[in-house]
Amino acid sequence: MENNVVHEHGSHAAIITDLASLILRECSAIQSVCEEHKIPPPSMLAGTSTAFWSDDAPKLISSRSKALGLLEKLVTLLQGPHDFLHEFVAPNWDHGALYAFLQSSALEHMASSDGSASLFNLSNASGIPEDKLKRILALLRCRNIVDEPEEGIFTLTAVSEELVRDEDFRAWVEFQLFETRVASAHLAQALANKPNDYENGSSGFAQAWGSEMYDWHSKHPDKGDRFRRAMRGVSKSLDPADSLLRKHIPSGEIPSGCTEIVEIGGRYGFASVSLVEERPNLLFEVRCDSQDFIRREAALVTPSSKERITFTGVPSLKDLSFNNDSTKVFAYVIRNVFWNWTDHNAVKLLQALLPTLRAVPSTRILVTDGVSPVPTQFPQHIEIAYRRRDITTMTMHNVKQRTQAEWLKLFSQVHPGLKVSLDFLRRQ
Template identity: 40%
Template sequence: MPTATDTLLPLAQDILKHTQELVKILSAQSFSPPSLAVGASTALWTTHDGEIEEKRSQLCALMQRLDKLVQGPRGFLHEYVSGNWEYGALYTLLEFDVLQKIPLRGTASVETLAEQARLPADKLLRICRLVACADILDEVEEGVFGHTAISEELVDNEGFRSWVAFQLFETRVASAHLADSLRHPDPFWNGQAAFEHAWGMPMYAWHAKHPEKGKRFALAMDSVSKTLDPGNGMITNWFREQPWTQSNTPTLIVDIDGKTGSFATDLAELFPNLHFEVQDSSPSPLAHGEQALPPGLRNRITFRLRDLFTERTPHDSPVIPRVLMLRSALWRLDDTACVQLLRSFIPLLQHPDKPTLLVNDLVSLEWDPDRGPDAERPFRRRDVTVMVMHNAKQRTSREWAALFAQASPRFDVVYTQALSSHSCRGMWLVRWGGAGGEEGV
């Protein structure tokens, strides 16, 4: 936030001080120093807690403040809104697989790349040069390009590359229609999202109509859940703490709205005594997941087509599940539907075996004036992203707590929260118990 003490020299001195402190921390932990050269790797880039995260956040905030002071309002705004041209250039390279055509440990001329990608060389040259200005490529000599650590990441990691492309295309176009969507002041979860204004239909329907983009989106979300989002890690760590994951007794876990079962597969590989039933209301992801299932897991993972809202009772299965996982299923539902869905678990939660409903979902951080803009931006960006793409509202932890209480005052709920650099996740362990309320409600 702007202050009266913003001056160049104190800011620069703070940047130097925090940089020196960060270098000492890296050295003490024997972490490699950062570099943009191909093959570079450092734990600085993958550590998102402790002293390293604190120093990185402080440094980024200070450098952004210094940048604004040096450029001034007009210069800052010019750069802030001009990124669309870089985004369009990078998306072009991704769409035509240009980055993959450059040897990771070599170079390629723009003429060679243009011939392989079937693009005009004079146009491709301008596109590559603009992308190189962001250090995503390196123009090692005139018209000849090589990789940096940034482009190497895009070449090596298909899931992350898919996420970047999804952000550059679907979300960028949709965000341009946010203002149009607000000309019809529909409340959250009702009316059209900005995505629908842009593309003519809801996002999931659009991806179904354009399966190549739908496949890319699925890869993107799988990558995000494993890298940028702490949700799956929270669940995995909780499973590790449970004594029944180490026993020899087969234990059933139900992954509700589990799509292709990719997370169930990950858990099955980590915990050999766990058995999984992946449920979804759409046959397509279930069929894809069943087809892709490793042969060694076919006796421990089954797939079941099931309506999301149908009441769950002890008669649903011959085996009472230990855990019912509900991951990322509630955020896109309005309050009434959320309460209805949560209440559908009550008959099963009342069983003497005392199964646990594990809910893991997005959380909007409460406002905190002590959290600087650099730390705040990713979370506020996620708030707007969910609104743009689905006209949905990210709930705060207090709003989530009110929903569970409304579903049943006899829910015994334990809440934990985890942050990554880009996301806030909540995990609610729900069991039947507590006091008060009507029986079954």
């Protein structure tokens, strides 16, 4: 067996029996953890309640992740190149069917009817002719999004229940099925245009929709609102920023006299809104260039914390001055701001913070943002999430997710005496 070892980072020489054995090993480990912690087995049936998919059991997460990566390798080997490519692109039609389903009122009607409804009633509720709706639902049934326990009767599954239960995550799914799907189809044309570099090129989104994403959303407020809900929804599971900030803003003692956290930005929600509830010993100020974002987020603050958080509207984040900051700032929080900024603008803002750092050496700058890893840094089935993010930022905004080396180069331009510490939280 030594010559046929399946390495974690992938092997083109892997053989089917090796993969099957490793998958069985991980599944056995999963079973043992479930039995030890009395975790119910997973199921796609509506009403399923299990901690199987949660983050509460680290050993379960590890084995699940490894099993999924091994399964992907096995499926690819079983398919072969032609069938792999066919199945790689064919889900485009699944996505179209799901978006049509979500844009109708069929899901809501099913949910309000105790999770079950006839094709006739779903057709009346959605306005989609029965014969067309039947074909849409048949494809979604194959994807476990709905079930058909008897002919013409459709029910929710655990998957569709998730879309009903979490409206913000549903908004993210719809955003992916509409704006990003169309934008990605226009990336090739955007790259064919000249110039096509990061500085002067255009995004796939602009190529598809005629303007850059934020401008387009401002012209289509219903889609803009959906996008904001989408970012709020996906940040619950994919954005590690808040957990990293909790780690670096201690709940106990902080340097004497330092009582303030100043957050800059906030397009995807303000970290301060949750941190102000957890850090009663600190005052918070948010500086943002969108009154709409400020209004939405300020409404989320509980009455007991309102006196400890201030929201300040500013004309532009890129021209902020910090000369009037007091000597009480413990930390500046810059969360998901620099990812679509040029190095020049990011360095300019960070240099504006230097006078405060000179006055209070204990003051820190907490920057949380995405990092593009080096090849093989993660197993392939985990690395793909980062590579998708690379294409996402290129397609939607004509910007890039910086590598660690690029981040360090950026910070080195701020000041030679600036101390930089790195911390990572990877996607599973």
